[in-house]
Amino acid sequence: GVPAKKINVNQVAYAPGLPKQATLTSTATVAQAWALKNSAGTTVATGQTVPKGTVDPESGDATHLIDFSSYDTPGTGYTLTVGTETSFPFDIATDQLKKLRYDSLAYFYHNRSGIPIEAQYVGDAYARPAGHLNVAPNQGDNNVPCLATISCGYTLDVRGGWYDAGDHGKYVVNGGISAWQVLNTYERAKLIGDAAALGDGKLNIPEKANGVPDILDEARWEVEFLLKMQAPDGMVHHKIHDQNWTGLPLLPHQDPQARRLSATSTAATLNTAAVAAQAARIWKTIDPTFSAKALAAATKAYAAAKANPNKIADPNDGTGGGSYSDATLTDEFYWAAAEMFTTTGESSYRSDLTSSTLYKGKSLNTRGFDWGSTGPLGDITLALVPNGLPAADVAAIKSAFTAVADGHLAKMAGQAYPAPYSPTEGYDWGSNGLVANNISVLALAHDFTGQAKYREGVFQGLNYLLGRNPLSYSYVSGYGEQPVKNVHHRHWANQLDPTLPTAPPGALSGGPNSALQDPIAARLLTGCKAQKCFVDHIEAYSVNEVTVNWNSAFAWISNWVAEKITT
Template sequence: MLTFPHVHRRPTRRRTRKRTTAALLTAALLSGGMALAPGATGLSSAASPSAAPPTVADPAATATTPVRVNQAGYLPDGPKRATVVTSATQPLTWQLRNASGAVAASGRTVVHGTDTASGEATHTADFSKYRKAGSGFVLVVDGQNSAPFDIRADLYDSLRSDAMAFFYHQRSGTPIEASLVGPAYARPAGHLGVAPNQGDTNVPCQPGVCDYTQDVRGGWYDAGDHGKYVVNGGISAWTLVDSFARAERAGNASALGDSTLRIPERGNGVPDVLDEARWELDFLMRMQVPSGKPYAGMAFHKIHDAAWTGIPTRPELDAQPRELHRPSTAATLNLAATAAQCARVFKPYDSTYAKRCLSVARTAWTAAKANPALYAPESDSTGGGPYNDTQVTDDFYWAATELYAATGERAYRDAVTSSPWHTSSGALTPTGFNWADTAALGRLTLATVPNGLPASDIRRVRASVTAAADGHLAMMAGQGYAVPIPANGYVWGSNSQVTNNAMVMATAYALTGQQRYRAGVLESMDYLLGRNTLDLSYVTGYGDTYARNQHHRFWANQYDASLPNPPAGSLAGGPNSGLQDPVAQEHLAGCSPAACYIDDIGSYSTNEVTVNWNAPLAWLAAFAAERCPPRD
């Protein structure tokens, strides 16, 4: 693979990822041979690519029309804007035509000028005043038609379900049932110790890390590989649980309640989104170092194969030995934060489980305080991404906020208020939060969950959220495609930065009821679903033209026709001007930042999928699907 987190910039530091073995593997696969990275298992006889490499589409040919719209559609009561690529210096006439070709609305474009991220000359067409539902609409500008789209209130209902179903597909340690996902996506349980798997039920540590084995079955495969990483799993589980908590506060919890998702636990009396998150939470708690062992209470940083596997490799056919990697402070604080959130949100549905979560969270917090600088090494990148992080004060802040929200105890409150992140403007930045930058999660929790902080402090925290949301809106207003990230922010996983910043805007809407924030969220979804320089939906199954070949070992149809493409609702990482894989380097040299993407399975730096990218997509889809009367 080739699954690593994206590169993220902070003002005070820069993280980079090493891809030496991974890059060699991809280059070998793309050459058409069967050479693999050192130590890889090879490709199963049941799922091996043909001798010739697949053809790669020219990314420059992706865009089919200069009129770029949300190809899935628009909500009747939401913004409806399109971007038109044109060198015209004067406004142009636009027409909204219905399925029969009749003109439903018309108007004039607004000249924007050059969009910095794409380098394109753009206009904006705004047809928000048209509020009638229908299907098969097209926007016509200067004789050019957009892709067809719908206008309907239930537009995001299916995406809410499909984006959440991603996590069931990614489950480790359980069969994926055809009755729930269809025969193409069904598979036996992976990594339970059934040959050729060596299993996750009795996993040894890397040499020198520990002298015992641990049962770390379950959880979600992180991305297109079979690794499981506590820091990436932590933010993903938190986001799913927060999605339910947000909906509950808004009075819409039933949409994510029991029997709303296609998972085995439906009908058990617990909201399905919490059942799905619990699959990961159970794994995260299994990663805690047992009492009586060195670093007791800490969390192992990750567990994955000893060496990179090839593409395709079905989970149940992965014969690699599995290894636990040494504990880290960051992983331990992720465990503390997510387990504390679990204690708070699960309590009405399973009080026994909530008590267990709180006990784990307290133990992890104490262990992290005792070991505040145990960092995952950047060099630990064979067989899995390093997920290294040497600044963990933000993780301490996040964990403290969750423990305080769960318990109200003074010690955790003091840890919150004494943290430099509590008043720092750097908690919510234009480039967004991610697995390595988690202070924003604490800020969002304090802004939305009732707590005992002074009223003046709560007002300041909430004002910081709305100020950040206003910054995102201002950034969108200055762009031809209204994207809530800077023009130079197209890095690894740029689409997750879009979604995470949209979560901030949605939180601002919840705090204020001001429609501009909801509009910002919906326009962010427009970008992901086709209103972009490539005229492409980055979400599988949604839109007229959408990504189909995300980087994945099982959803590997591009290499093996007997395997499926990714299921509907999977979000591609998106444009990445870093071009950190051979496919991107070969085909995207000289690309404008917003166009540095290729729908090819080998382009792991632009086209992989991960749990921490799909989690905010699911969060946003649930938000967008709510029937919300205006609150301004």
């Protein structure tokens, strides 16, 4: 790894008009003098650090707080100094923060399957042939059989969708939450935000002049894939991926492995029902035919899941792809009922929803939500999209968000490197994705109450992802002075092959994972404190992979942030 800085800042930019804080690592027990310098090296503000007094449990660092909020003059190339220590340079400005919304969404086109990625949209370095269309050596996703162990008796055409991550698998439960979150970014903006910023022509994708918002075109690429994963009986296959794991680097069109469908699962079926129901209402007037097709698939899936309520994906089906197995389905049932009810208003979905033990925000917590914990997605929809529920119930859902947001703020106030995230033990695989989702909870708390403290919490959380952390990394490629460069990805594999690119701007690394679940992390990070269980190494997949679900969370918050900075 690279040496960490002693003064850690948001390496990208602090927004004018909002609090500006940084962290000094120091065992000094008394306050230290800090200076803020502009790009010419002239001191523009000074102050005293505030010693924390205790060692921070999540980093192991003794730290001081540097609060330079009082300085608010926009500019670039500022640095903070304490004695001989200097921070990375940063801006007090909004330009970079505003670009993040589109770069984070660009991630999805880069990772599309079944379509050539064209230089006219991504530049020469990232252009590549279509993957998994049955052009040798690919075996293609054109007519994929099931695993021999389940021999389902049919093949499916499951071309398209997004690759999950650094691998070439396509997993319904993870692709589904990602498509949902991209769609929710739009749906929220349309209802209470700035939908104009998400109109047609905003992304560099093939559909950028079709009259439909590009963010919807991008999400539809995945929704269409989810619909193709539905079996004739209405259940949905859990995933499709290579028969054996491949090595790095390997571009999608070079993958020689056979592709196989895993069994159908209740989780994948409910996930598809939820996303297809959401899509049905979003495309209702934009494309009524697609809307009706999505609603029919959702209806069929929901009924099939109720008839097969406990078909759990095999936790040992992890050869050639991840297992994404989840034995608790209460939350998937809740989320699907919430989406079906919101779209249709039908009483059967309403009673499934209101009789759930999770009704009214019960699944929201300060660890956060992810592919295995989807209840909060239902709550977000119920809190944002008009439905026929009693006003008191909707108010209770919103209160659940503010209560969890208050929990995040209380924790962040005591942290050396504030990040809204309270896992039960250590940091999880994909902690940055959980942090990003929890930032969205703070953002929603601001949407529901208008209180400034929640907006400030959003920007504080963003600081952590963009460099105010104990390893001095911006976890977003292409942003900040020391961004991650070697994320685990079979195409963005410059570390292994100099003719290949590093990640394009806007990809969020999974981030610290206390469990050290790959050989590189296990070798280099033994004994690490939670926020330090990270290395920017391409083979360290348990800490430095990129995925659709982490980028969908990051895109959601990046769009919220861009909406809130008006200068």
